[in-house]
Amino acid sequence: MEERTIHMELCSSRKQKPESSQLEFGKVFTDHMFIMDYSDELGWHDPRIVPYQPLSIDPSAMVFHYGQSVFEGLKAYITPEGDAQLFRPEKNFHRLNRSNQRLCIPPIDEEFGIKAIQQLIALEKDWIPTAEGTSLYIRPFIISTEPYLGVAPSRHYKFIVILSPVGAYYKEGINPIKIAVENQYVRTVVGGTGEAKTGGNYASSLKAQEDVAKKGFAQVLWLDGVERKYIEEVGSMNVFFKINGEVVTPALNGSILEGVTRNSVNQLLKHWNIPVEERAISMEEVYEAYKNGTLEEAFGAGTAAVISPIGQLAWNDEDLVINNGETGDLSKRLYDTLTGIQYGRRDDPFGWVVKVDDSNIHLKASV
Amino acid sequence: MEERTIHMELCSSRKQKPESSQLEFGKVFTDHMFIMDYSDELGWHDPRIVPYQPLSIDPSAMVFHYGQSVFEGLKAYITPEGDAQLFRPEKNFHRLNRSNQRLCIPPIDEEFGIKAIQQLIALEKDWIPTAEGTSLYIRPFIISTEPYLGVAPSRHYKFIVILSPVGAYYKEGINPIKIAVENQYVRTVVGGTGEAKTGGNYASSLKAQEDVAKKGFAQVLWLDGVERKYIEEVGSMNVFFKINGEVVTPALNGSILEGVTRNSVNQLLKHWNIPVEERAISMEEVYEAYKNGTLEEAFGAGTAAVISPIGQLAWNDEDLVINNGETGDLSKRLYDTLTGIQYGRRDDPFGWVVKVDDSNIHLKASV
CATH class of the missing domain: 3.30.470.10 (Aminotransferase class 4, branched-chain amino acid transferase, N-terminal domain)
Known part of the structure; x- marks a missing residue:
């Protein structure tokens, strides 16, 4: 051209x-x-x-x-x-x-x-x-x-x-946030515009965000719009869970935004030989892992915060405190590596x- | 104030x-x-x-x-x-x-x-x-x-x-339209913004509309985003089916816009002692009624067209021709009555x- x-x-x-x-x-x-x-x-x-x-x-x-x-x-x-x-x-x-x-x-x-x-x-x-x-x-x-x-x-x-x-x-340095699982509102649904970065997805998220902010939460954790079971995103970030040494992030199913940070985290984990799976993951599964002590870390990943550790996750009447409410080692390592590359302080392999x-x-x- | x-x-x-x-x-x-x-x-x-x-x-x-x-x-x-x-x-x-x-x-x-x-x-x-x-x-x-x-x-x-x-x-006077049931895309879902008249609902509808227009259809018929079974709206109108003498329109379930024309149609039908039900209605039910000959009329209702008779409804490989592709008596009566009131040519009871x-x-x- x-x-x-x-x-x-x-x-x-x-x-x-x-x-x-x-x-x-x-x-x-x-x-x-x-x-x-x-x-x-x-x-x-x-x-x-x-x-x-x-x-x-x-x-x-x-x-x-x-x-x-x-x-x-x-x-x-x-x-x-x-x-x-x-x-x-x-x-x-x-x-x-x-x-x-x-x-x-x-x-x-x-x-x-x-x-x-x-x-x-x-x-x-x-x-x-x-x-x-x-x-x-x-x-x-x-x-x-x-x-x-x-x-x-x-x-x-x-x-x-x-x-x-x-x-x-x-x-004051990377810090865990409190998030609430959203049961009333949904961000979008398969067949809708969830994969696209378009205004309507954000407009529809405002009400849920406003409601949980009043209760002291920083973000909502979105569930899928069909079964209201599977985890989609956190606020306007993708989300990862480290369970028993393996990292899981919701697969791109058509209603989840494909984040650049999400993709970079996946590549880094593979580079480090840390097992990472993209698949459907339900809130029930996360809760079970929490109960049996295998939920090691949870974090959001997006351009604004890079990595956002989840210290506390409210679900119905349960309050899941993850990694003692502290930033996990993997979250920290990902944050340091990604920001290191972004700011040119580290090699960019x-x-x-x-x-x-x-x-x-x-x-x-x-x- | x-x-x-x-x-x-x-x-x-x-x-x-x-x-x-x-x-x-x-x-x-x-x-x-x-x-x-x-x-x-x-x-x-x-x-x-x-x-x-x-x-x-x-x-x-x-x-x-x-x-x-x-x-x-x-x-x-x-x-x-x-x-x-x-x-x-x-x-x-x-x-x-x-x-x-x-x-x-x-x-x-x-x-x-x-x-x-x-x-x-x-x-x-x-x-x-x-x-x-x-x-x-x-x-x-x-x-x-x-x-x-x-x-x-x-x-x-x-x-x-x-x-x-x-x-x-x-x-050239009220005229039936051809519509296609949409299986790939959804307009919105319960928990989303479907009840609200907000830009995002319309933005998400453009792609489906564009796709069916290429095949000669005027509008899409939206199914629910959860089961992809129940009828929600047609294009940007509410929708009604006359089956065996009774009129059915999808109930306001949280993802359907509450149309002013929809409300007026419901009131007119009651006034005329024509049975009308607001309830969930599946595409399967409409198809069954079509097959057994009890699907008498179908029409959209909205401010732009007032009443829009549906002459043909494409669903998967089926092509439902409704009322011989002509405007039904009830559609015509509703159109004449509503426009008569709107233009001050009829009494406004x-x-x-x-x-x-x-x-x-x-x-x-x-x-």
């Missing part, structure tokens, strides 16, 4: 960057963003980097009414040498296109998407915070913008990438990191 | 109105729209009628990422006397608040919402088309606008009402219609 040039329009004044210690998640955005438009006639066109600014969208645009949208989430990290790097961005763009397919959104060129992100990050490199555990969160997303109230796939879209410097997920080339950016930026 | 004044800012020039014969669904919008904002500090505030215009929304606004949105759909009709009227708007606003509850969106004052719509319609009255079967479609909707990427209920919203003149759903008072609008508009 033809080489596409990303037009750049730079802002005249830069925003003040927040102190590392003040950083939260997803509240502050950088000076620029990437946009590309789609129409049936032109395909994806007019890729550009512009000052971060409000979108001007017709009130009848489909995204406001029928939720036709997808997104991704990944991070850029600064290495000890001062380079910017990404972690497995090709996985995110591959998943984005699978989400697109489920939501009837035209696919984007994955290589070009990664190139666009690299160019944007090179431009915004001094927005990547450097304090321990901080990073630059990258949010690519696609929204349907056709001004039409018919229930049908939109014929106009915008692909946008915004960047947000984020603080350490664990302010799998070729997961992608350096951001910022050598040409000043030239391009001055065009 | 305090009396709230709706501030009005009128546009300087009016758009040209489309010819009645050119009207489609949801593509043309009137000169003005209603907006009201929400913040945790101020609650719902600043209700205003302004020129129809693009919304300026931060790219990090939650609606673009986590699909936290709800909507409604109703119509304004012109009576033979030239009055504008609504059909059961209190049902729509009541449902809007139930959707709000499921999606963690703060409730709106239902009476005030109806008042706002009336004021907007009074102002736009000459946009209501008068040709047979045409009407003014009213789309109230709420979107989450907080600029924050955390997965949590937004703390900022916009409630907006836009209006679109729409053509007759049936250009149930007190369903609400007149739009436009006596003060010119005074208000000139403020």
Whole structure:
């Protein structure tokens, strides 16, 4: 395909960057963003980097009414040498296109998407915070913008990438969370959109999350929507259980999101010769393992927290305290290894990191 | 509560109105729209009628990422006397608040919402088309606008009402449609958001709709997400079957939208002493009735088409031709009665219609 040039329009004044210690998640955005438009006639066109600014969208645009949208989430990290790097961005763009397919959104060129992100990050490199555990969160997303109230796939879209410097997920080091098994609400079901990273899955999760937060839980553990027996995900992370020396994570059954961190954990475990199985696992099985003392660890895995140990799991009237409520050795080892690779402090035997080339950016930026 | 004044800012020039014969669904919008904002500090505030215009929304606004949105759909009709009227708007606003509850969106004052719509319609009255079967479609909707990427209920919203003149759903009178039973995809499931009118339910339906459209079907018939046996809805309508003189419609089980037309059909049938049951009904049961000759009629019911007779129903390798593929007597009677009441051509024994008072609008508009 033809080489596409990303037009750049730079802002005249830069925003003040927040102190590392003040950083939260997803509240502050950088000076620029990437946009590309789609129409049936032109395909994806007019890729550009512009000052971060409000979108001007017709009130009848489909995204406001029928939720036709997808997104991704990944991070850029600064290495000890001062380079910017990404972690497995090709996985995110591959998943984005699978989400697109489920939501009837035209696919984007994955290589070009990664190139666009690299160019944007090179431009915004001094927005990547450097304090321990901080990073630059990258949010690519696609929204349907056709001004039409018919229930049908939109014929106009915008692909946008915004960047947000984020603080350490664990302010005081990796820490176990309390979660509650959700019996009333479900996140999604096989045949629905659970495999796709689309707004509706998150909208449907808010109520359960709000209800358990009132009772002091950080997240919910989702069960399957059919039998309400099998474990699916925890909050917006994938979930793993270490039972009697073996690690089990729910198999990708059509309603579970295929996490990049999930995939990386599976690869690391195999690399370490720790048995790992992807299969259906019921809450009953986890409870039995807990009762007979073989439930050794449980943890969530996702881009935001990387590894989130589960210290306590509430199920009906039972309260399962896992590994004395402390971070398990395997959780810690996975966390240290993954963050080590992400921040360039460790070897990368799998070729997961992608350096951001910022050598040409000043030239391009001055065009 | 305090009396709230709706501030009005009128546009300087009016758009040209489309010819009645050119009207489609949801593509043309009137000169003005209603907006009201929400913040945790101020609650719902600043209700205003302004020129129809693009919304300026931060790219990090939650609606673009986590699909936290709800909507409604109703119509304004012109009576033979030239009055504008609504059909059961209190049902729509009541449902809007139930959707709000499921999606963690703060409730709106239902009476005030109806008042706002009336004021907007009074102002736009000459946009209501008068040709047979045409009407003014009213789309109230709420979107989450907080600029924050955390997965949590937004703390900022916009409630907006836009209006679109729409053509007759049936250009050549009421006409049966061909539908296909959907076996692969599901719309939603009990415990999900099926009862709520929220974008995600529609986003998840697009793929199935697109697939069957290629095979010449107008809509899909959704089965339940648990057993894939019981009938839920047809496309974005509720569905009814007349079997051996009795009418059956799926009971509201938590994953079915409670349609205003569905409710009105149930009331009319009772009024006419035609037996009607709300209960679980399987595709197997419908097929059995078809085979033994007792499946007399099937139809969808919703605001857009009012009554949509089902002439043909494809299920696995079977092709059920219902009532010789023609509009049944009951479908016709329901359609004539409902549209007769909606357009003010028939008596309204149930007190369903609400007149739009436009006596003060010119005074208000000139403020």
